[in-house]
Amino acid sequence: MTILRTRAVSLLLLSLLISLPAFTQERSELEINARIRKEGMENSQIMPTMHFLTDIYGPRLTGSPNLKAAAEWAIKRMHEWGLENGHLEPWDFGHPGWLNERLSAHIISPVKDHLICEALAWTPGTNGAVTAPAFQMILPERPTQEELAAYLESVKDRVRGKIVLAGKHQNVPVNTNPSPRRLDDSQARARYDPNNPNAGQFPGRRNQQQQQEPQQGPPRLTPAQINEQVDKFLLDNGALVRINDAARDHGQIRAFQNRSYDPAKVIPTVIMRNEDYGRISRILADGTPVELEFNIVNRLYPEGRTAYNAIAEIPGTDKKDEIVMLGAHLDSWHAATGATDNAIGCAVMMEAARILKAIGVKPRRTIRVALWSGEEQGLLGSQAYVKEHFGSFDNPKPEFFKLSAYFNIDSGTGRVRGASVFGPPEAATVIRQALAPFEDLGVMGAIATRNRGLGGSDHTSFNQAGLPGIGMGQDPIEYNSYTWHTNLDTYERIIEDDAKKSAIAIAAAVYHLAMSDDLLPRFSKENMPPLPQRPGAQQRAGGN
Incomplete structure (x- = not known):
């Protein structure tokens, strides 16, 4: 009996000693x-x-x-x-490198007011204040190359010496149902639950994939293709400043970049808040001339x-x-x-x-x-x-x-x-x-x-x-x-x-x-997922 009791005590002590490191590590991590x-x-x-x-x-x-x-x-x-x-x-x-050091924008006539704008990165400045009439280009919707070329030819003589609004004003509806600003706990649990077959497949800016409709008829130009051709057209035909509509509510402006990174390929370009762009657009639509003034100072840094x-x-x-x-x-x-x-x-x-x-x-x-x-x-x-x-x-x-x-x-x-x-x-x-x-x-x-x-x-x-x-x-x-x-x-x-x-x-x-004793587990050679067919297809001009 004594021998059996001794063995039992020994086994208990041994098991405690074996589990002690894990217990100690867990306690240490809690502390x-x-x-x-x-x-x-x-x-x-x-x-x-x-x-x-x-x-x-x-x-x-x-x-x-x-x-x-x-x-x-x-x-x-x-x-x-x-x-x-x-x-x-x-x-x-x-x-x-590029920096905008100064930007002022005003409507001079028929009213006087300041305008809210941001410069597009890697575009030139105005070399002092420029004052000129405004002209609005109403570009065709989803044009073919022939349609865009025909439109640009039709306004060729009207952009020289002008400050040009590039495109019609975008109507931004009032949002009466804004998205929640926080996830409730049940949503967050579902999103990060490994047993949820839909975990990670939630709607959001990063995960949404736009469905592209199949094209009918002649090929249509992409927005990037249109933008590149409009830039060249305005530069070649002597426009002074390009204005783009920010197309967002409550004065929001997203200003990205000239994709070429070469200021010599574009004219001075700004993104104007939707509210100011709309005001100018409506005044022009009345047949009333509008005069604008811009002073933009941008600088390049070769280093x-x-x-x-x-x-x-x-x-x-x-x-x-x-x-x-x-x-x-x-x-x-x-x-x-x-x-x-x-x-x-x-x-x-x-x-x-x-x-x-x-x-x-x-x-x-x-x-x-x-x-x-x-x-x-x-x-x-x-x-x-x-x-x-x-x-x-x-x-x-x-x-x-x-x-x-x-x-x-x-x-x-x-x-x-x-x-x-x-x-x-x-x-x-x-x-x-x-x-x-x-x-x-x-x-x-x-x-x-x-x-x-x-x-x-x-x-x-x-x-x-x-x-x-x-x-x-x-x-x-x-x-x-x-x-x-x-x-x-x-x-x-x-x-x-x-x-x-x-x-x-x-x-x-x-x-x-x-x-930890070991590195985080990673995919083995046999289980490594393949690269997408088009690596970088999700890459965009602006990151997160």
Whole structure:
């Protein structure tokens, strides 16, 4: 009896010893999560970071001195927080930088008023104030090449020396049923539930695919083809300024770029708010002449042909040659100061790293922060980085096998609600478990994706290469409706509490991967999804 009792006690002690490391690790992670929460809520540096990235260095167009200065400041600030190896990594943008330094626009006659406009990037200035009559081109709808050529020929003698409204005024209906600004918890759970067959297939700007009607009759020109021909027509025929209708409500303006990046190929061009464009259009329709005045000062920066990503690290310990990355794009469009797109993403990821450094963790793997440039021109900075450091699944470099995962955030100020993980289901399970303790902050899960298509944001540069990219999903707030790429994208649109919660959840997930015995599971050679037939088909002129 004594022998049996002794054996039983021995077996019990042995089982306790075997389970002790797992118990200790779980308890340690619970303690770390509590410290992450406390640091993130009580000592957040998100809003001071936002002030500098937006008020001081915004806007941050790729190739501009503003963007480089913002990157240098971010590296300096992360060094002050204790991160190491901060540096700029150059890549070849291939185009000069551009900035709009001044823009004034007025209607002079038959009334006097100021007009709200934004310059199109990589277009020339006016070389002083220009005053001229307005002329409106009413372009044919979905024209063939012959129809467009005939129309342009018919107005050829009417554009010289004029300020030209390029197109009819767009009627923007009053929206009586706006989209919700937050997901309710049941929606978020369904969206990130791996057992939901429709998880991830929710309506939204990134996921909608427009159905193209089959063309009947002669081929119709695309909007891009029409735009290119109108630019050349106005330049060749001596127009002074081109005005495009912003075609959005409540004074929103989205100003992107001259696709050629060559100011010599276009005339000075602005995007005018829909309300002002409509006013001028209606006065002209009365048969009343309209006189306008513009003064536009734009400047090129040849040194902008070299762009930079900003990098900083928390060095690892026993697995320091392995990496967990987190990042966001630092570049923005130029109509505002780029707060929700995407200074807040950079501030959240910098904050996640700051929290981990502040609480004194010693990660096994190196934690690397990356702030990208060139995202808005097509994910160019992150693509260059992935190519340089990791290669691809088909042509890997040594570091390809050392990356555990890359976390990305790029959907505005809303709190994180879940994650989309490029990898097998077990990869999403790891992330789901790491995020589970933060359900009270609104984080509802993680789902796996097999999509290697390029587009959306910088995590897809990793996905395309066959690496584990993790895109964080968020509450929409005003992102898709008001601030995304618009002149309203300013510091005032940030919800600090949401950003704090996002940084806390991401810091915990990054720490979990940095401490795990194994890298995040990824697709095997046999299970790697193929590249889409048209890689980059989802890529657009403006990124997230």
